[in-house]
Amino acid sequence: MSPADLSVDLGRGLVLPNPILVASGTFGYGIEYGDVVEVDRLGGICCKGTTLQPRIGNITPRVTETPGGMLNSIGLQNPGVDAVVAKYAGTWAGWKTPVIVNVAGESVEDYVEVVQRLEGVSGVAGIELNISCPNVGRGGLQFAIDAGAAGEVTAAVRRATDLPLLVKLSPNVGDVRPIARAIADAGADALTAINTLSGIALAPSRRKPLLGNIYGGLSGPAIKPVALRIVYEVSQVVDIPVVAIGGVTELADVLDFLAVGAVAVQVGTAIFADPTLPVRLVDELTDECERRGIASYAELVGTALPPKPGAPSSKGVEYRP
Amino acid sequence: MSPADLSVDLGRGLVLPNPILVASGTFGYGIEYGDVVEVDRLGGICCKGTTLQPRIGNITPRVTETPGGMLNSIGLQNPGVDAVVAKYAGTWAGWKTPVIVNVAGESVEDYVEVVQRLEGVSGVAGIELNISCPNVGRGGLQFAIDAGAAGEVTAAVRRATDLPLLVKLSPNVGDVRPIARAIADAGADALTAINTLSGIALAPSRRKPLLGNIYGGLSGPAIKPVALRIVYEVSQVVDIPVVAIGGVTELADVLDFLAVGAVAVQVGTAIFADPTLPVRLVDELTDECERRGIASYAELVGTALPPKPGAPSSKGVEYRP
Amino acid sequence: MTMRLVRTELVDSREILPGQWLQSFLAPELSSGSRAGQFVHARTGDLSGLVLRRPFSINTADPATGVITIHFRTIGRGTEWFTRLRPGDTVEMLGPLGRPFEVDPRSRHLLLIAGGLGMAGVRSLADEAINHGRQVTLLFGAASARDVYPSSLLPDEVEYVIATDDGSVGHKGFVTELVPDYEGWADQAFACGPAPMLAALARIAEGRRERLGVAKLGRKRGVGKPDVVGSTAARRKAFLQVSMEQNMGCAVGACLGCVIMGTNGVPQRVCREGPVFAAEEVAWESGW
Amino acid sequence: MTMRLVRTELVDSREILPGQWLQSFLAPELSSGSRAGQFVHARTGDLSGLVLRRPFSINTADPATGVITIHFRTIGRGTEWFTRLRPGDTVEMLGPLGRPFEVDPRSRHLLLIAGGLGMAGVRSLADEAINHGRQVTLLFGAASARDVYPSSLLPDEVEYVIATDDGSVGHKGFVTELVPDYEGWADQAFACGPAPMLAALARIAEGRRERLGVAKLGRKRGVGKPDVVGSTAARRKAFLQVSMEQNMGCAVGACLGCVIMGTNGVPQRVCREGPVFAAEEVAWESGW
């Protein structure tokens, strides 16, 4: 039997060789891990969040470990979209692995402008909108926590580009489904979920929070049950592909996310402990398909979803009748 | 030097001997751990969620471990308020440790009715409202995710009872502060935070979610950074005492929660691994005060809070300028 | 004996079957105070990242040496963690927990039925029964010869009958298929194993009075007042007692995580009312 | 040498000072390919619940035996986890990482300055310098006599000068107070320790040219084009090189977790542009 088909079509021509990506912010621009990681075997690379202007990011410390996870508050340090294109796009263009540029901004115009500068750049395979940013135009409210704002920024970017467009959901909301629906309706090609949970840690002195920025984003295995829940909820309410992220550390996690409807999975924090994990997951997923005698990994997708939309979790969480 | 003063005044006459409580749902009715735990040395006991009518709870499985945490979906199994009073209040009345009855309901009337039956019962030292329940009257929306509904149920219960009233916040919201303020304004004596995060896990077959109820509540060390963040945010916007819960496993966690403004701390999931932890924390907190030469543990409260209200975390989470 | 927290020391750890481990712990407080059918809730290490204890049946308990054993299959992180223990390491156990098997004083012939790891659930009852001069037949089911519990680890007095799914040793088929041969002989039966196996046994036990014409033991006065679900009497009088499993939080009755549905419509805590139940106490068809 | 993932084996583990451990690992790939000032990012065990690696300086590296050592203080769960390792256990390390100390070929007299655990940061430079026939004076500061790094663990050729906060051994006061005595003698200085100590040293180094009248080495052509921040040249020419610390995620430059502010206004990655920086490259007053 030939190896199972692992390719994933995320729409608008973005076809990944396999469903294992590396998550934005945890794999730099794809080059930093050097020979340690066989970059060409990844399904996709989401680069560090990119903004219109260069940003120096947040004051340090920026990362710390927490039980089963970590907090980060990098603050979108990046050299700005033009420098990113100038420095890395050429290298990316030579890779088999598609590079998806993670884009952040503080206004709809920011997003649109960044995306326009990426349009047509060889080496840029797609866009992932990080909408967990404060919307300066709306008084600092995050795009990600409001269905209206999320739909608006998605629609504006959609009008500005023909690049494949992924939009990344934040878990820091009461009910993620209306937001997911608004983004899908606004023309996104795929959703990615989830970004980090808002959390803090304290300095050893306990006189102040540890992170220079006070708040950080919680990631890693600790958040996997939340990510799994959100992917489970979102897959049931949108028709576009969902890419899962949050706490993947082993094949079992990949299979879990596929089972709740994700068509692909991003690995983030776990890379820091185990840089070769993403490539190994590709092999292990291939083996798993062979073991099961299935021709495509797609048969693993959605097996744990109910036949029709399930009851919403926000109606009662665990304490419902 | 005499041992430091650990007593906590939560208002309306509810004075705890020390700030270490056991969390609702993890310590039953206080009797189950028998001789293994010196119940009389605890600062307070929050009993299992109590409803008007008996409830058999959710279908099994109801608990599972997750990385650094656990999911539960007990579904408020309890014999109903009258049976709780009949079976346990007599025992509680003989204890030095105050017992706070955790109350749940599906409508404002439910809550009021349960609280009225607890009014004046010897052995009941206070009420903790678990408002993470679907509000049948409002079409299933949780009281806990809406400032209006949270304020309404608090106000109704406040009118119905002179018992000390704690209201427990859910973390499954975009911004917890308006909700906390509404509850404080409606007359709660104290806030407790946080309840569990909504999450899921899958059955080994990956054909369905593992928990009989699909969704469960995530608790344990994994959620501590989120709990710490919420207590940090809430302490800055309300004037009533805040009782912290979420992932406490050692003295350092207690000190962290005190530093972000909590006046007391509840231990939940960690009891399952280490039933003697809460009592040991009382001793360790006493020692810590002695080591620092402070007369009251109150000096440890709020040390990590900014002088004036900090910037809200929902404005940008980790990705703000 | 009431439960306590006991600091035990690992004295031996062996992989007796593929993926199945037998570990011995020095724990005098547990070896002498526990009864067959009870279990321990064992804590994983502080630096393990695991937040829940793991429940294991007390597989054997030897008051003379102060040693108890547990026998488990590695299925996840918790059991894997235990396999990394080395002699001298300490493990804190909460126990003994739950209600034991209750043998009717009149019972002479005990039928023990174990499916796979269910062996650990009934293993110590074999010792206990033999010490009391009873006759024990142990029916054991496994997938294949390689998973068969070694007879060398059983007391000589036990009649050991094996069934394997693939017929590689003993009866080819389910262990439940062996039961009819012993139904008449047995005064009482005690089972532990996968839930479907226990449900099948419960169905067999239900028809027993009709098939055999007489119940040797049990409710003599016909349809008298049924014993309360969860009571010692209910178990002692039952022909079939089963040891149940459920995921556990506290293991002492506090969290209500581990319930199964009782025939009285009230959820029964496996850790407190169980793990041993009379087959009649369990609402097998409830889907819980 | 480019970094790689290396499976190492613990061969020795000793608590050399209260709460301070010296661990030796068999790691031929690291012992011969690394340079003084570089570090490893060591993975904790799979069942430890810890999600990040821990960075440690390569304390010593012996190509002859293939052994490297790390020297650390237990301050939290990660370092505590390492102390539980036993000989034969394996630890996966990513390394060698970061940029090393750069000794100007003309330098004869090296002043090493270590505060507490900072010893681990400069320790291997002492070996390297002595192998190259240079003279080394090592100034070491600790809180008290009980925390003083044993001279027996240093090469005999090193002049070892101690300061303790409480004066229980050596100079009473900060190690920085010893520096003026050696400033004139030293061609270059290399320091590792708490950030305030490094900042104080940077201030001392800044005034050095004025105080001593001459800079023995360094920018001969006066105010020529300054070397780019993060460049090898910038370090090689500097009188004072410092080894910095920051909490790390990836340790390879990918996550931007570990930056310090550079004098050029651009955050510098400690794991990639550092951990060794010329004192002039670091914006000490930036509050980062």
Ligand SMILES: Cc1cc2nc3c(=O)[nH]c(=O)nc-3n(C[C@H](O)[C@H](O)[C@H](O)COP(=O)(O)OP(=O)(O)OC[C@H]3O[C@@H](n4cnc5c(N)ncnc54)[C@H](O)[C@@H]3O)c2cc1C
């Ligand atoms: C009263 C009782 C006695 C038991 N005795 C034995 C025994 O003697 N030998 C043996 O091999 N197994 C026994 N089990 C099952 C054993 O507890 C589980 O196999 C074990 O907890 C799995 O842990 P894990 O981390 O390796 O698996 P994982 O599947 O990774 O565990 C995840 C979570 O689910 C729980 N869990 C998973 N499977 C079970 C299960 N079957 N029962 C209860 N909880 C489970 C774990 O405790 C943990 O909280 C017993 C269970 C109970 C309730």
Ligand SMILES: Cc1cc2nc3c(=O)[nH]c(=O)nc-3n(C[C@H](O)[C@H](O)[C@H](O)COP(=O)(O)OP(=O)(O)OC[C@H]3O[C@@H](n4cnc5c(N)ncnc54)[C@H](O)[C@@H]3O)c2cc1C
């Ligand atoms: C390049 C470099 C080299 C180092 N070399 C040594 C050495 O040789 N000997 C030694 O004792 N220590 C050294 N450290 C510091 C060492 O990495 C920390 O003491 C260690 O990570 C603490 O881990 P923990 O889990 O015990 O502490 P915790 O405080 O529980 O760790 C929590 C988190 O903070 C991080 N962290 C805490 N303190 C530090 C710190 N000072 N630097 C970086 N990260 C930190 C941890 O890695 C972890 O992610 C070095 C740090 C760096 C950056």
Ligand SMILES: Cc1cc2nc3c(=O)[nH]c(=O)nc-3n(C[C@H](O)[C@H](O)[C@H](O)COP(=O)(O)O)c2cc1C
């Ligand atoms: C250090 C770090 C930096 C991150 N930077 C970004 C970013 O720039 N843009 C973004 O959309 N997500 C960013 N994330 C979030 C991750 O892409 C991912 O959504 C999150 O970490 C959850 O996945 P994990 O649990 O596998 O890490 C970052 C995460 C980490 C840990």
Ligand SMILES: Cc1cc2nc3c(=O)[nH]c(=O)nc-3n(C[C@H](O)[C@H](O)[C@H](O)COP(=O)(O)O)c2cc1C
């Ligand atoms: C098994 C279990 C049952 C719970 N039942 C209740 C409940 O009935 N009412 C309630 O308000 N909270 C309940 N909780 C939530 C806890 O009281 C607590 O808020 C949460 O577990 C976080 O704390 P922890 O991380 O210390 O466990 C329950 C938690 C667990 C683990």
Ligand code: FES
């Ligand atoms: S495990 Fe908690 S009640 Fe049984």
Ligand code: FES
């Ligand atoms: S630790 Fe990731 S960039 Fe330095």
